[in-house]
Amino acid sequence: MKVLMLLSVLSTATAAWTAEYFTSSVPLPTERFKILFLLPTALKSHVWVAAPLMVDLARRGHEVHMFCDSSYHFKIPNVTCINHGVRLSAPEDVDTFDIVRNPLSLLKTITDAAANDAEKMFNSDITMKIFERRGEYDLIVIDHLGLSIFYPFAHGTPFAIFSTSALLPCQSASLGNVPNPAFVSSALMEFKQPYGTFDRLKNIVLTFAQCYVYWAIPSQTEKLMSERFPSLPSLKEIERNASLHLLTTSLALDGPLALLPNQVPIAGLVLMPPQPLPKDILDFMSGNTSVIYIGLGVSYIRNDSIPRDKKDILLSVSKKLPYKVIMNVHGQASSRSGNVLLTGNARQQDILAHPNVKLFISHCGLAGVYETVYHGVPVIALPAAPEHGAMAGKLVLAGAAIQLSWLTLTEEILRDAVMEIMTNPSFGEKMAFVSRVFRDQEETALDRAVFWTEYAARFQGAPHLKSPARHLSWIEVLSLDFILLALVLCYCAFNVFIKTIRVLKAKCLRNKNEKEKVT
Numbered sequence: 001m002k003v004l005m006l007l008s009v010l011s012t013a014t015a016a017w018t019a020e021y022f023t024s025s026v027p028l029p030t031e032r033f034k035i036l037f038l039l040p041t042a043l044k045s046h047v048w049v050a051a052p053l054m055v056d057l058a059r060r061g062h063e064v065h066m067f068c069d070s071s072y073h074f075k076i077p078n079v080t081c082i083n084h085g086v087r088l089s090a091p092e093d094v095d096t097f098d099i100v101r102n103p104l105s106l107l108k109t110i111t112d113a114a115a116n117d118a119e120k121m122f123n124s125d126i127t128m129k130i131f132e133r134r135g136e137y138d139l140i141v142i143d144h145l146g147l148s149i150f151y152p153f154a155h156g157t158p159f160a161i162f163s164t165s166a167l168l169p170c171q172s173a174s175l176g177n178v179p180n181p182a183f184v185s186s187a188l189m190e191f192k193q194p195y196g197t198f199d200r201l202k203n204i205v206l207t208f209a210q211c212y213v214y215w216a217i218p219s220q221t222e223k224l225m226s227e228r229f230p231s232l233p234s235l236k237e238i239e240r241n242a243s244l245h246l247l248t249t250s251l252a253l254d255g256p257l258a259l260l261p262n263q264v265p266i267a268g269l270v271l272m273p274p275q276p277l278p279k280d281i282l283d284f285m286s287g288n289t290s291v292i293y294i295g296l297g298v299s300y301i302r303n304d305s306i307p308r309d310k311k312d313i314l315l316s317v318s319k320k321l322p323y324k325v326i327m328n329v330h331g332q333a334s335s336r337s338g339n340v341l342l343t344g345n346a347r348q349q350d351i352l353a354h355p356n357v358k359l360f361i362s363h364c365g366l367a368g369v370y371e372t373v374y375h376g377v378p379v380i381a382l383p384a385a386p387e388h389g390a391m392a393g394k395l396v397l398a399g400a401a402i403q404l405s406w407l408t409l410t411e412e413i414l415r416d417a418v419m420e421i422m423t424n425p426s427f428g429e430k431m432a433f434v435s436r437v438f439r440d441q442e443e444t445a446l447d448r449a450v451f452w453t454e455y456a457a458r459f460q461g462a463p464h465l466k467s468p469a470r471h472l473s474w475i476e477v478l479s480l481d482f483i484l485l486a487l488v489l490c491y492c493a494f495n496v497f498i499k500t501i502r503v504l505k506a507k508c509l510r511n512k513n514e515k516e517k518v519t
Contacts, residue, residue: 020273021055024450028060033138033457037066038150040143042090045299049164049270049367053449054079084126089113096305096384100406103386107213114148115220121149139457148218151235152225158461160244164366165387167249170211174240176467177260178477181207188386190393240470243461244452248366252438253394262465264452268445270367271374274353284341285356294327294361295348300384301363303331317414352377359421364392376435378427380417382406400431
């Protein structure tokens with residue numbers, strides 16, 4: 001991966017901290033564009049993934065705006081925040097571990113949240129003012145989760161989809177690239193390649209299940225939007241006209257994927273230059289003792305959402321290990337007890353970059369996965385949502401992780417998994433190989449994201465990048481209508497052949513009988 005220049009900027013969070021972002025090596029543009037980002041700002045991890053792109057576009061002279069909700073408490077440097085005054089649904093509104101216990105409940109939760117947020121958003125005077133002036137923007141970038149809320153903004157305006165997930169089969173099909181479930185993952189569960197017969201069947205079923213979920217989520221929102229904007233096309237019709245799709249996929253974890261020119265892989269965009277660790281953390285990590293890092297993200301899992309018994313398991317096992325342990329849980333107060341350091345706001349990438357860190361216990365959010373892949377640290381996965389399980393599955397298949405379940409987690413299970421990775425060098429070796437594949441790229445994710453975002457704006461949506469297959473149904477793309485016609489014709493021809501044989505046979509028998517009567 002190319003070495004990039006650094007841009008030092010100030011970002012304001014609950015406490016001020018200095019953040020450095022990579023600077024793209026793409027030549028500076030001769031044109032300046034006005035770009036609007038529509039992100040689910042209540043999900044901080046989704047904003048942080050997109051932040052490097054927004055910061056670099058602003059540095060390059062573009063006018064970059066971002067919708068912010070009333071609870072938004074930090075700023076992206078040089079990016080204008082448009083506060084719509086609406087509090088969007090947030091992870092803290094939901095008991096994460098209810099979803100762990102009943103994953104199907106997530107569908108209703110997201111569907112209801114999308115409809116409620118859409119109704120509140122378009123009742124906002126500020127939102128409607130920007131909506132009516134959306135034609136002033138050269139490009140609108142919409143997070144794939146926010147698409148079910150903000151899709152009216154994309155009508156009649158060049159727009160890009162920013163996906164903080166791996167390739168979703170139905171979303172890809174909408175753009176004209178229908179993934180073959182015989183070897184392309186459903187994004188719900190991973191199987192060893194090449195798929196066996198039963199695995200192919202399971203992947204096909206899961207792909208259809210993923211498509212059902214994908215189109216069920218915005219169903220209530222579409223009903224609301226059709227009442228408010230009667231002439232508005234359906235979400236499916238709008239989505240297939242996306243100029244660009246920025247995908248968080250990589251060769252290292254997803255393998256070779258057949259992508260369209262406007263499907264751009266940007267896994268690793270979230271990576272930031274290393275910064276010095278706080279003195280207390282650096283002093284704790286120093287020495288010859290290996291360090292285990294427990295990091296559970298900033299959106300789904302918080303200190304007040306982890307069941308007491310599960311956190312006790314993490315702490316109890318940590319205290320009995322012959323290693324140092326850092327537990328970083330959002331909202332947790334900082335403290336130290338023996339070999340365990342508790343914190344709630346440590347910079348994860350800087351910890352993973354430390355040479356003493358030998359194991360990462362993670363929920364396997366997409367950003368965290370690519371951070372640990374980049375730094376080559378093997379993983380114990382404790383997924384908290386279906387997409388976490390899919391990412392964990394990729395690492396397990398690569399031989400770089402062990403996947404556990406919150407529901408069956410015990411001290412013995414966790415301790416055995418920790419000791420297996422810490423004493424078996426194959427996990428570290430295989431993660432090191434994945435890391436080497438990921439790092440060895442001709443250009444960086446930021447370079448690709450910046451170039452193609454500017455390209456889409458420069459060519460007023462770049463219609464020449466869009467596949468004509470996006471206008472075809474699955475039946476037409478797979479030529480199932482012609483295959484069915486061919487089968488019908490073959491059936492008809494076969495019937496004609498059989499009937500002809502029967503007629504000829506009957507005639508021969510009749511002639512034979514007549515000859516026998518004559519003799």
